[in-house]
Amino acid sequence: MTKLLAAGIIYPISDSNWVSLVQVVPKKFGMTVTKNQHDEMVPTRNQNSWRVCIDYRKLNQATRKDHFSLPFLDQILEKLVRKSHYCFLDEYSGYMQIHIAPKDQHKTTFTCPFGTFAYTRMPFGPCNAPSTFQRCMLSIFSDLLEERMEVFMDDFTVYADTFEACLGNLSCVLKRCMKTNLVLNYEKCHFMVIEGIVLGHLVSNRGFEVDKAKIDVITSLPKPAVVWDVCSFLGHAGGSSETLARSPDLYPNCFKKMWILSLTKHRYTERQIRLLTRCRVGADSINLGN
Incomplete structure (x- = not known):
């Protein structure tokens, strides 16, 4: 000041x-x-x-x-x-x-x-x-x-x-x-x-490709337990969504499903946690170049 x-x-x-x-x-x-x-x-x-x-x-x-x-x-x-x-x-x-x-x-x-x-x-x-x-x-x-x-x-x-x-x-x-x-x-x-x-x-x-440091943050996020955990993932991944969406099979479906899950009021099931894990692993292994 x-x-x-x-x-x-x-x-x-x-x-x-x-x-x-x-x-x-x-x-x-x-x-x-x-x-x-x-x-x-x-x-x-x-x-x-x-x-x-x-x-x-x-x-x-x-x-x-x-x-x-x-x-x-x-x-x-x-x-x-x-x-x-x-x-x-x-x-x-x-x-x-x-x-x-x-x-x-x-x-x-x-x-x-x-x-x-x-x-x-x-x-x-x-x-x-x-x-x-x-x-x-x-x-x-x-x-x-x-x-x-x-x-x-x-x-x-x-x-x-x-x-x-x-x-x-x-x-x-x-x-x-x-x-x-x-x-x-x-x-x-x-x-x-x-x-x-x-x-x-x-x-x-x-x-162009996504900044490697951002991918490291996404893949190191902890397993979700509540709604805010998924919101945190979406917030970190949102800036890279345009590039990640170039994967026609993984990301459009994952982001759509995870956004729906983030609107729920309960804790996540094992199936839902596996969906998030799939997105996190995919972020690290997918070809991120344009």
């Missing part, structure tokens, strides 16, 4: 009609490489920072919704695959690089043990924040999209078929960032690499 206040991102306020509660959660920041249970080296994010989360549910209920569409995951991945070189860029506190109109700042008011404050920059939580941010990024890079880069929120992927072309595309993107005062987080940027993680998928000149 002290850092946000010193940076002018929040300010003290006492006369707002909107007050929301705050919670601070761990934030993953930076990358390292660790071994999984199969003795394979996989990239993992470090947790060495904190994120301030505001409960804006009451504000969101009263907000007129912005229905600007976010890009579809499969469309982005199809454009990125089979390139020779990539640059993966990440904005530094992306949302907070967008200013809030002074007349609306009081709506972001939150209370915490240190006092009551409001934001001057866009925080996480307001329902229209993702649409506002994506529209802004597309406006900034509109002439570079599809040919030189792809943008999903604060993640930029620059690509090309040759090293020289990728370097030229990177130069154009960095110049645009400088021109528009967009700040990048160098600790989360990767330059001139032949593969990397984009939206939970590994992209390269071979195509």
